[in-house]
Amino acid sequence: MPDTISVNGKSQTLPEDPRTSLLDFLRHDLGLTGTKKGCDHGQCGACTVIANGVRINSCLTLAVMHDGEAITTIEGIGSPDNPSDLQKAFVKNDGFQCGYCTPGQICSATAMMDEIANNWPSDASETLDGEMTASGEEIRERMSGNLCRCGAYANIVAAIREVSGDSA
Numbered sequence: 001m002p003d004t005i006s007v008n009g010k011s012q013t014l015p016e017d018p019r020t021s022l023l024d025f026l027r028h029d030l031g032l033t034g035t036k037k038g039c040d041h042g043q044c045g046a047c048t049v050i051a052n053g054v055r056i057n058s059c060l061t062l063a064v065m066h067d068g069e070a071i072t073t074i075e076g077i078g079s080p081d082n083p084s085d086l087q088k089a090f091v092k093n094d095g096f097q098c099g100y101c102t103p104g105q106i107c108s109a110t111a112m113m114d115e116i117a118n119n120w121p122s123d124a125s126e127t128l129d130g131e132m133t134a135s136g137e138e139i140r141e142r143m144s145g146n147l148c149r150c151g152a153y154a155n156i157v158a159a160i161r162e163v164s165g166d167s168a
Helices: 022-029 085-092 102-117 136-142 153-164
Strands: 004-007 010-013 048-051 054-057 070-072
Touching (some): 054 102, 085 153, 102 136, 102 153, 136 153
16 A cells, blocks of 8 residues: 555655655645745755644655655645635735745744644743743744745734734
8 A cells, every 4th residue: 555645635645765855745746836945954944834733844854754644735724715814914914025935934834823822832932831922032933943035024923923813
């Protein structure tokens, strides 16, 4: 029986070559080009996807390592006809300029908001237990693995805060 992976809710057969990165599998084999190849070294976050609810750099992992898992890419978060609330907020708050990093930023922010909702602490959290909030400091710390060469960071934080409901 072939190994499979769920990508945006659809079962896909994993590549035969076990050396294929998850990023290359998504882009080349499945044609999901929203996930970008930036540095190919896990330093920029342009390739961020969500694996079983956790954000990962898809350039640093092999597709076969995710046998049986559920992967969500930017295409699975929303579409031009039906964007997610976070995608709408990125547009409204001008959370992008060139847009190259935007899919990774949105995937990361989507998973990050789940982390906060589940009270997972970060290095910026005031406590290790208790209710977490999406403060500007908290968002900047949690999003620090996603770089934007255009410098739209303030607008990205504003978009995330708008959707999270934390406007303070």
